[in-house]
Amino acid sequence: MNSDRDPIVAIATAPGRGGIGIVRLSGSDLRPIVRDVLARPALQPRHATFTRFLDASGKTIDEGIALFFPAPHSYTGESVLEFQAHGGPVVLRVLLGRCLEAGRSIGVRLAEPGEFTRRAFLNDRLDLAQAEAVADLIDASSEAAARSAARSLAGEFSRAVHALVDGLIDLRTLVEATLDFPEEEIDFLEASDARGRLAALRAQLDDVFERSRQGALLRDGLHVVLVGSPNVGKSSLLNALAGADVAIVTPVPGTTRDRIVQNIEIGGVPLVVTDTAGLRATADEVERLGIARTLDAVAQADVVLHLVDAASPAGDEDTLRQVEAHIKRAVPVRTVINKIDLTGMPAGVDGASIALSAKTGAGLDALRGELLRLVGWTEATGESVFLARTRHLEALQAARGHLAAAEAHAARGDRQLDLFAEELRLAAQRLSEITGAFSADDLLGRIFARFCIGK
Numbered sequence: 001m002n003s004d005r006d007p008i009v010a011i012a013t014a015p016g017r018g019g020i021g022i023v024r025l026s027g028s029d030l031r032p033i034v035r036d037v038l039a040r041p042a043l044q045p046r047h048a049t050f051t052r053f054l055d056a057s058g059k060t061i062d063e064g065i066a067l068f069f070p071a072p073h074s075y076t077g078e079s080v081l082e083f084q085a086h087g088g089p090v091v092l093r094v095l096l097g098r099c100l101e102a103g104r105s106i107g108v109r110l111a112e113p114g115e116f117t118r119r120a121f122l123n124d125r126l127d128l129a130q131a132e133a134v135a136d137l138i139d140a141s142s143e144a145a146a147r148s149a150a151r152s153l154a155g156e157f158s159r160a161v162h163a164l165v166d167g168l169i170d171l172r173t174l175v176e177a178t179l180d181f182p183e184e185e186i187d188f189l190e191a192s193d194a195r196g197r198l199a200a201l202r203a204q205l206d207d208v209f210e211r212s213r214q215g216a217l218l219r220d221g222l223h224v225v226l227v228g229s230p231n232v233g234k235s236s237l238l239n240a241l242a243g244a245d246v247a248i249v250t251p252v253p254g255t256t257r258d259r260i261v262q263n264i265e266i267g268g269v270p271l272v273v274t275d276t277a278g279l280r281a282t283a284d285e286v287e288r289l290g291i292a293r294t295l296d297a298v299a300q301a302d303v304v305l306h307l308v309d310a311a312s313p314a315g316d317e318d319t320l321r322q323v324e325a326h327i328k329r330a331v332p333v334r335t336v337i338n339k340i341d342l343t344g345m346p347a348g349v350d351g352a353s354i355a356l357s358a359k360t361g362a363g364l365d366a367l368r369g370e371l372l373r374l375v376g377w378t379e380a381t382g383e384s385v386f387l388a389r390t391r392h393l394e395a396l397q398a399a400r401g402h403l404a405a406a407e408a409h410a411a412r413g414d415r416q417l418d419l420f421a422e423e424l425r426l427a428a429q430r431l432s433e434i435t436g437a438f439s440a441d442d443l444l445g446r447i448f449a450r451f452c453i454g455k
């Protein structure tokens with residue numbers, strides 16, 4: 001069983017060839033490594049030292065820069081060494097092997113995925129939400145996501161959560177002080193404006209939740225599903241949005257049999273667009289399976305675009321009903337009137353429908369704007385969202401439930417101050433899980449296991 005105290009080593013740069021590659025070590029005492037691996041072992045803290053890296057017989061493996069960050073002022077909070085060598089896979093592997101060999105006396109082992117960041121968390125250099133932001137920043141698939149992750153890493157999300165927890169604790173302290181004097185309970189809620197304070201905290205929590213929900217879009221992408229009768233131009237629209245020939249387009253109805261999924265980006269927001277088999281009654285077994293998949297995709301969608309042909313709208317009511325029967329949550333459905341180049345209809349948004357031509361591109365920008373608008377995304381939102389994970393949303397949602405329950409107790413005036421206080425406590429506890437103050441070991445294991453090695 002690996003211990004959180006073992007000195008660890010890993011190649012910290014991405015696999016492959018590059019100008020520079022870094023081998024990183026963390027541990028309480030790394031002196032044997034410095035002494036045996038470096039030709040110039042006198043390292044000044046946080047200064048770049050140009051040196052040769054030596055093998056066991058004193059021969060040069062490579063030359064480069066050594067950096068030493070003494071505990072506790074390092075990424076992990078332990079002593080950290082970074083060796084910057086040339087970024088070749090073989091050089092780095094040899095240097096890594098050499099560190100393991102020179103560190104045998106102090107028990108150096110290979111780091112597990114995310115172990116450097118796990119130590120940063122265990123040594124209070126980062127809280128859990130910040131540690132997750134490190135992984136999110138590395139994995140960010142759009143600029144907006146990267147900026148949001150950087151803000152969470154800087155502690156913006158954690159501060160918003162802490163402010164809520166502090167507010168809840170203050171209010172609870174007040175309530176619990178009154179619990180010792182039961183005869184005063186009746187007036188207590190009035191006298192302390194407990195309900196007003198609770199309402200303010202609920203508004204604050206709603207704001208954090210909304211900003212996190214927006215941020216979740218940046219992480220996971222907005223799932224847009226294109227549905228409609230055969231031949232209305234679903235695959236053509238996918239290709240137009242993607243700017244590439246992703247799906248086969250033919251005048252033959254029933255061309256698309258399978259789901260085709262494509263990642264695109266609109267204004268920094270990642271979208272996952274799914275093209276599906278056209279909906280119609282058919283005896284063809286393959287097409288029937290395709291249609292079943294269409295309806296599955298609808299069930300997972302954040303937005304459904306129902307395409308109709310501007311020139312021949314017949315039969316669209318039936319497909320729409322079939323689609324709506326498979327929508328499980330409150331998901332916006334918009335009608336897209338395609339092929340307006342054939343009818344001369346003006347392009348753009350009109351109420352719940354969007355008129356466009358996948359062929360000429362007219363109306364595509366209006367569709368893009370409408371998709372962002374549907375999920376409440378604006379550029380201003382981009383600057384304030386928290387790149388939240390499902391785990392965070394669940395905790396925020398649970399906390400909202402507890403505060404709603406607290407409000408219900410207060411509203412009944414049932415003198416159940418102990419229940420009121422208990423809901424405040426539960427809400428604060430759920431919120432604290434976000435930053436890791438109350439996190440079980442297995443949760444930590446799951447979170448850090450998804451990191452890359454060396455991080």
Ligand SMILES: Nc1nc2c(ncn2[C@@H]2O[C@H](COP(=O)(O)OP(=O)(O)OP(=O)(O)O)[C@@H](O)[C@H]2O)c(=O)[nH]1
Nearest residue numbers: 230231232233234235236254255256278339358359
């Ligand atoms: N004039 C015009 N033709 C279009 C437009 N969009 C698609 N088409 C044509 O309509 C036909 C069907 O297009 P597809 O994109 O394959 O339609 P689909 O909805 O994917 O059809 P299935 O996969 O069979 O369900 C093709 O011949 C396209 O070139 C458009 O905006 N204007």
Ligand SMILES: [Mg+2]
Nearest residue numbers: 234235255256
């Ligand atoms: Mg198609």
